[in-house]
Amino acid sequence: MHHTVIGTAGHVDHGKSSLVKALTGTDPDRLQEEKDRQMTIDLGFAFLGKDITFIDVPGHERFIKNMLSGVATVDAIIFVVAADDGFMPQTEEHFEILKLLEVQRGMVALTKIDMVEPDWLDMVEEDVRERLKGSFLEQAPLFRVDSLSGKGVAELKAAILDLAANLPQRPERGVFRMYVDRVFSIRGSGTVVAGTVLGGRLKAGDRAEIQPKDQEVRVKRIQVHNLEVPEAHTGERAAINLQGVEVSQIERGDLLAQAGYFRPTYMLNVSHYQLPSAGRPLENRARVRLHLGTAEYLARAVTLEKKPIPAGQSGFVQLRLESPVVCEVGDRFVLRDYSPGRTIGGGKVLEVHPKKLKYLPDEDIEVLEVLEVGSARDLVEQHIRRGGFKPLTPETVARDLSRPDAEVAAVIEELIRDRALVRLSGPAKSWMVHRQVLDQAREGVCTLLEDFHQATPHRQGMKRSEIASRLFGPVDKALWDAFLDSLVAGGDLETTGDIAYRRGHRVSFTPQQEELARRILEIYWEAAFVTPEFEELVAQLGLSAEKVRPVVSGLGDRGELMELAIDMGRALIFHTRRVQEARDAVLKLFEQKHEIAFFEVREALNSTRKFTTPLLNHFDQIGLTVRVGEVRMLKERA
Secondary structure, X not given: OOOEEEEEEOOOXXXXXHHHHHHHOOOOOOOHHHHHHOOOOOOEEEEEOOOXXXXXXXXXXXXXXXXXXXXXXXXXEEEEEEOOOOOOHHHHHHHHHHHHOOOOOEEEEEEOHHHOOXXXXXXXXXXHHHHOOOOOOOOXXXXXXXXXOOEOHHHHHHHHHHHHHHOOOOOOOOOOEEEOOEEEEEOOOEEEXXXXXXXXXXXXXXXXXXXXXXXXXXXXEEEEOOEEEOEEEOOOEEEEEEEOOOHHHOOOOOEEEOOOOOOOEEEEEEEEEEOHHHOOOEXXXXXXXXXXXXXXXXXXXXXXXXXXXOOXXXXXXXXXXXXXXXXXXXXXXXXXXXXXXXXXXXXXXXXXXOOOOOOOOHHHHHHHHHHHHOOHHHHHHXXXXXXXXXXXXXXXXXXXXXXXXXXXXXXXXXXXXXXXXXXXXXXXXXXXXXXXXXXHHHHHHHHHHHHHHHHOOOOOOEEHHHHHHHHOOOOOHHHHHHHHHHHHHOOOEEEEOOEEEEOOOOOOOOHHHHHXXXXXXXXXXXXXXXXXXXXXXXXXHOOOHHHXXXXXXXXXXXXXXXXXXXXXXXXXXXXXHHHHHHHHHHHHHHHHOOEEEHHHHHHHHOXXXXXXXXXXXXXXXXXXXXXXXXXXXXXXXX
């Protein structure tokens, strides 16, 4: 039998704690105030055998927050109804909470049967059965018990043992996480946290972290059912002794987790069901109390379909939290009014780190519909698709989704085989991009360049970074270069250095511009290494800058002129063949000497410092030379 966690639920004073004591021999009420008032206030715990833990929850409406912390992680429920009261307000609210959290298994206990007549007991049972129709408890076994005399307790215990023996094991996700529901200190040991392990396993000696506080800790010892064990597994109730953190630094609702997988968020995209009993719709930007895991958070509910969600209906909501939360996609939650504090609905987390939205377009609503019922494959595919040109790897996707590396890597390989994803490779690493994103980006790049060529035929193309900025804004340079290289390989583009252009495009001038280009080339050829700056060229030609600039730019794109920077925003223009001559002159000097001085190059070119400096800087940049103090050397020699 694997470990089973069973919770109680029901109205205040319906005998939940007494029933747990009758079943286990342990009073789950730990606090003196609870014993004095004979009312459960906080969570209580008791064990049955080696593998069953009971979490006893308070029934009073003032302690619903604690009740939610208790039932958030249970495998099954004992739904308690007192025979002398029947269904009461908190019975109904607890029942709705269990359905919202999608508790799947349980049984019903009619308690205090010694306080009513048999006919009355039959009517109460009939009423309870009627109210449970259509729910997970409709076919659940019902037991009539008296906790004080023990009547019916043995039968209930036998049913609990049978349920635990046949309960399916929790799915193993591979990444350890445990919401904390108790924090205490033991003399000589230090800080201890307790909770139900929701995934993975944790061993003594492991490093872990407390989120959302990002507090690194080390595991000293682990107990399960009051017995020290080497590791805690999925589904177990564990008490974990931690090193590196004080009791005051942890609180109920924190997550103890495997390091590196979980990141706090202030926003969640969720599917939400507004209970019919809420009596009114969930309005856009309503302030609500979010119960998730074992914690309560204040949040604003932004309805993503631009309208309130009526009572009895479902919709998509972005929850904007006032404090950070850490959770997984698929986690269940409950929403309560900010005031007066009644349960109004709940649902499932669909996205953990969404963009801030006022509403979602129809196509994104469809994505959330897929995520609501989707598989791990759907989750990975949609995460990568919506990531656009974000540099995603299997490792980053695994951490974004809090999934094991091996699971995500296998899903990605399957999606690549099915041509849903494309692997783009750079010099040092590779990334995953959705084919739909690539197809749209390819169309955008081709259209942008075609429009650019038509509007500016005198230019060869656009800088790679400018194309990205126009279409997507800031992108990862290495990933973007890999994408453009794939378009070159596919025959869509050509590139020259940092310039990209449509395949087959060449700079073209009007007849008047061709004549002007001839004159400009003559001027720069004759100027050799004492060339005119652009303003001087304009004056020499006697034309406007607007007429000259496109031709100079086009000649640069055609490779016949070169601009070499001299300072921020200024450059000198040289005839490209003259730059080649300068390179040959520098190499000739190196045939005679191991290193050359600046003045030697200046004299060889019959130039001045103003023009020699950008030429030498250019040779440094292209890897021909390297500056060492006041001299230069051939880079290959240096």
